[in-house]
């Protein structure tokens with residue numbers, strides 16, 4: 001057979017195109033898989049507290065609870081319902097981030113003032129756990145989506161309290177660096193084992209399921225941080241030593 005010179009040229013041009021299409025399809029598959037996995041997780045996470053609630057309620061409805069246990073049962077139903085509310089709120093926050101928050105306007109935010117306000121919102125939680133919160137640094141402004149920046153800083157500070165030891169501390173630093181504005185939160189808590197460091201940003205991922213359940217949480221906090229960082233071209237880093245503590249930092253890129 002005679003090889004047609006033109007055919008070869010066409011193939012040379014087609015190859016990268018076909019490769020690009022192939023890559024695109026693979027990315028689509030990965031996104032579809034993530035969606036599927038997410039829905040499966042959501043269903044599971046919603047079903048667990050709902051099953052408990054309906055179970056407790058059914059026992060009460062059938063008059064099978066001794067009067068002295070009614071308080072205890074109501075308490076359990078209340079707790080599971082609160083858990084559901086937090087979960088649904090976090091899922092809504094995450095899905096808003098997925099829509100890339102097109103409708104949310106960027107504005108100039110003073111990250112130091114925002115963090116100070118978050119620290120005061122968390123004061124009940126920190127004093128209940130006898131954890132001291134220390135905020136240092138300087139005023140620094142950044143143009144971003146206020147609500148999302150707030151959720152990011154809040155989640156990291158809240159974790160620093162939740163996973164701390166009684167009598168521990170949370171040191172927060174907010175200020176400017178050569179790379180850009182930075183918020184850094186250091187705790188004296190339980191730490192994160194190295195093999196889990198990468199995974200804690202995944203949706204619903206918790207290092208220790210039983211421990212986390214006791215502490216309370218949805219496993220969505222840090223994925224909200226990660227998605228918020230993507231939206232703001234910010235970098236999140238984690239440093240942790242088991243039994244000593246964790247430092248999570250967000251570095252925002254300089255506003256152009």
Ligand code: ADP
Nearest residue numbers: 159163191200206207217218219220221222246
């Ligand atoms: P959760 O709602 O469970 O706190 P997050 O997404 O905020 O979910 O965090 C995921 C997991 O990462 C937590 O369950 C916990 O195991 C671990 N983690 C997060 N922050 C810290 C921290 N400051 N110290 C120790 N472990 C942490």
